[in-house]
Every structure is written in structure tokens, then in C-alpha cells.
Amino acid sequence: MQESGSLFGRVTRLAENISDAFAFPLKLSHYVELVNPLWTSHDMQARIVKVWDETATARTITLKPGKNWRSFKPGQHLRVGIDIGGRHFTRTYSISCEPERQDGCFSIKVKAIPNGFVSNHIVRQLKVGDYIPIGIAQGDFYLPDAQPVQPLFITAGSGITPIMSMLKALDAEDRMPHVTHIHYAPQQYDVIFAKQLASLQQKYPRYKLHCIYTRNPGGVDTPEGLKNQHFSQAQLEKYCPDWQTKDVYACGPQPLLDALELFWESQGLRRRLHTERFRAALSVSTEPGQKGTVSLTKSQGQFEGDGQxxxxxxxxxxxxxxxxxxxxxxxxxxxxxxxxxxxxDMRTNELMREPGTIIQICVCTNVGNAVIDEA
Ligand code: FES
Structure with a gap:
């Protein structure tokens, strides 16, 4: 029986309720947080237990989660909160390890992107012993329990992270199938998890990794005679001749995923392609953006919107x-x-002007002036 339904669980909750009454307006959990942030129940925290530089700009951060943490499926992501200069930011990162590790930890991989204020802070400033708020694992980008027999993975750059989690899980469970993996990176030294991928290749001859370096110095052709470009049908035929029979899991920059979706759609095989995006797929608007002043009522702030x-x-x-x-x-x-x-709405170009309409400000832009009661 789970603790929540047991006599112990009910007694614990009753004790917490009584304690909360004395702690009002805070909760007992807020005071517990001062002793150990991992024991809180009003939110979820994690302690950084290890940092490891994968490349010059990508860092793996290992986290020990607090008491509300539930496990995850390989391929899922989670939200991470960061306070910088008195402001709170949230970002989403893929989990890079296998679930159910013996140490109870999990890891994320963060790449410092050029001018990325938050990603650079995470990669350069966070250190072992720091606590950060986290969310639960989310997303439907994972291998089904009835595992596809022979997946084709297509990744680029840091899009390899959720696939790494899948590969590690398959390795840990000793059920590595025949896998074809096409990975794009600017140059060889940019390949994240290079050592771990190499050791998987050594351990499992049925794991076939093909790295394509899109900025290979000194030439435009790969040793196989194919152009160093992002996805093409010629590459697919070369590295995975039976691609029509594969379930495809792809993660990478938006142009690559757009190209894959277009191609698999044109082949009538769209349902076989599973993609993980870290940006919304936006539509191209034919209308020029209409600038205007946007007011946020709760924060009583204003800014100029460019309509784009x-x-x-x-x-x-x-x-x-x-x-x-x-x-x-x-x-x-x-x-x-x-x-x-x-x-x-920048995904659909739908215009919304009815007062009271719920809008998602992360994917909406202004059309002229607007007043918004923000979350
Ligand atoms: S931040 Fe998630 S929907 Fe806008």
C-alpha cells in the first residue's frame, strides 16, 4: 500500500495540517526548506551534485531531486527555474540519463547558446551544492513500452540529449535493438556525448552511428562522397536504406525538423516520424507586424511590441x-x-481580439496596442 493511503500517511498529513495552522501565513514546508530544500512539499527542489563539461559550450548537470520527484521516461524533459539578479526564469531541458539510477539522481544537458542569458548562466555560474527548483518530467517523446524493433534516430547538436537518455536506458536494460543513428554536428569536436556514443558503438555492433559534420574544414564532401549538408534523401538512402520500415525519433533545430516532417509527409509515412521540438513551430505571416504599446495589468508594466x-x-x-x-x-x-x-497566435496566425480570450503570451505577438491581464 502506498504511504498516501496508509495510517502513517494520514497521520503525517494531519500533523502537517496542524503545523501549517501554526505556521500561517506560510506553511511548515517553508520552514523545512530552510533546513533542507529537498524536504519541502510546497514545491520541488534539486541539489546540483556534479557538473561535467561535455564540450566547450555544453555541460551535463547531475541533480539530486527532492521528495516530490517522480521518475521519468527516457526522452522526456523538465522545467528548471533559475534566479538571476532578483528575477526568476524558467527553461526546459531534456533529461540525458537513464531512469532509476541507483544514486537517485538524474542529469540534464545544457548548451550555452550565443547571447543566451539563462543558458550561459547555467553553464558558467551554477556549481555543485546549489539548489534549483524543478518541475516534473513531461513530454510524449519516448519509446513506447512495446519498443519499436529497429528505431532510426536523427539528431543534430544538442538534440541528441533525449536520444542519449533512450540509448542509456536500452543499454542499462540490456535490450539494445538494431539502431541506426544519424547525427549532425558542425565539426567533430562539437559532438556532445562523443565518448559515450563511441563506447556504445564498441559494445553494440548493432548500434550504427553516422556523424555528419556540416562544417567539416577543408572540403564540402564527407568521406562517403555525400555533401556536408543537413538532411537529404541521398544521406538517408546511404545510411539507412530500409528507412521506410523504421520508426523515426528526431530532435534538433527547427529547420531540420521541418525538413524531416515535410519529407516523411510526402512519403505518406508521417505517422512513423516522432519529433521533439524546443520551440513552437511558427507560421510565416504575410502581414507586416503592427507595432503598438502592450500593457500588463498585474505587473503594471508597459512595453513597445513590434508585432513580430x-x-x-x-x-x-x-x-x-x-x-x-x-x-x-x-x-x-x-x-x-x-x-x-x-x-x-504566431503558430496559426489566428487573430484574437475578443476581450476575455485566454492567450498564451509565449506564442502570441501584438497587433497594434493591447492590454493583457497576465498569469
Ligand atoms: S510558457 Fe508554456 S505555454 Fe507559454
Whole structure:
């Protein structure tokens, strides 16, 4: 029987309720947090127990989660909170390890992107012993329990992270199938997890990794005579001749995923392609953006919107800090109420101007002036 339904669990909750009454307006958990942040129950924290530089710009961070943590499926991601200069930021990162590790920890891989304020802070400033708030693992990018017989993985750059989690899980469970893996990186030294991939190749001849270096110095052709370019049908035929029979799991930059979706769609095999995006797929608008002033009622802030940039980003640039999570239109943490004016959903180009409409400010931009009651 689980603790929550046991006599012990009920007694514990009763004790917590009584304690909370004395701790009002805070909860007992807030005081417990001062002793050990991992024991809190009002939110979830994790302690950094190890940092490891995978490349010059990518770092693996190993985290010991607190008491509300539940496990995850290889391929899932989670939200991480970071406080910088008195402001709270949230970012989403893929988990890079296998579940159910003996030490109870898990790891994420963070790449410092150029001008990425938060990613650079995480890679350069966080250190062992720091505590950070985390969310639960989310996402439906994982191998089904009835595992596909022979998956094809297509990854680029840090998009390899969720696939690494899958590979480690298959290795840990000793059930590595025949896998074809096409990975794109600018150059050889940019390959994240290079050593771990090499040792998997050595251990499992049925794991076939093909790295394509898109900025290979000194030539435009790979040793196989194929152009160093991102995805092409010629590469696919070369490295995975039976690709039509494969279940494909792909993660990488938006142009690569767009190209894959277009190709598999054209082949009538779209249902075989599973993609993981870290940005919403946006539509191209034929209308020029309409600039205007956007007011956020709760934070009593204002900023100028260019009609092309999402409102969350503009608000943050203006020093405001609206509640948010995934930043890509999935979690609804940024749901806000449109009070006046008009906004455009950048994924669909739908215009919304009805007062009271719920909008996601991470994927909406302004069309002229707007007043928004933010989350
Ligand atoms: S932040 Fe997740 S939907 Fe906007």
C-alpha cells in the first residue's frame, strides 16, 4: 500500500495540517526548506551534485531531486527555474540519463547558446551544492513500452540529449535493438556525448552511428562522397536504406525538423516520424507586424511590441517577469486574459481580439496596442 493511503500517511498529513495552522501565513514546508530544500512539499527542489563539461559550450548537470520527484521516461524533459539578479526564469531541458539510477539522481544537458542569458548562466555560474527548483518530467517523446524493433534516430547538436537518455536506458536494460543513428554536428569536436556514443558503438555492433559534420574544414564532401549538408534523401538512402520500415525519433533545430516532417509527409509515412521540438513551430505571416504599446495589468508594466516578437520575450526584455514555463505553447503556465486590443497566435496566425480570450503570451505577438491581464 502506498504511504498516501496508509495510517502513517494520514497521520503525517494531519500533523502537517496542524503545523501549517501554526505556521500561517506560510506553511511548515517553508520552514523545512530552510533546513533542507529537498524536504519541502510546497514545491520541488534539486541539489546540483556534479557538473561535467561535455564540450566547450555544453555541460551535463547531475541533480539530486527532492521528495516530490517522480521518475521519468527516457526522452522526456523538465522545467528548471533559475534566479538571476532578483528575477526568476524558467527553461526546459531534456533529461540525458537513464531512469532509476541507483544514486537517485538524474542529469540534464545544457548548451550555452550565443547571447543566451539563462543558458550561459547555467553553464558558467551554477556549481555543485546549489539548489534549483524543478518541475516534473513531461513530454510524449519516448519509446513506447512495446519498443519499436529497429528505431532510426536523427539528431543534430544538442538534440541528441533525449536520444542519449533512450540509448542509456536500452543499454542499462540490456535490450539494445538494431539502431541506426544519424547525427549532425558542425565539426567533430562539437559532438556532445562523443565518448559515450563511441563506447556504445564498441559494445553494440548493432548500434550504427553516422556523424555528419556540416562544417567539416577543408572540403564540402564527407568521406562517403555525400555533401556536408543537413538532411537529404541521398544521406538517408546511404545510411539507412530500409528507412521506410523504421520508426523515426528526431530532435534538433527547427529547420531540420521541418525538413524531416515535410519529407516523411510526402512519403505518406508521417505517422512513423516522432519529433521533439524546443520551440513552437511558427507560421510565416504575410502581414507586416503592427507595432503598438502592450500593457500588463498585474505587473503594471508597459512595453513597445513590434508585432513580430512573442509577448513573453518582449516583457522580459522590458524587465518584467510574467509567469511562464515551456516558452513554446505547451504547458499553459503563461495563460493570460486579453482585456483590450488584438494579438496574433504566431503558430496559426489566428487573430484574437475578443476581450476575455485566454492567450498564451509565449506564442502570441501584438497587433497594434493591447492590454493583457497576465498569469
Ligand atoms: S510558457 Fe508554456 S505555454 Fe507559454
Amino acid at each position: 516578437t512573442n509577448l513573453l520575450r518582449l516583457a522580459e526584455d522590458a524587465g518584467l517577469n510574467p509567469t511562464h514555463g515551456c516558452r513554446m505553447g505547451i504547458c499553459h503556465a503563461c495563460d493570460s486574459v486579453l482585456k483590450e486590443g488584438c494579438v496574433r
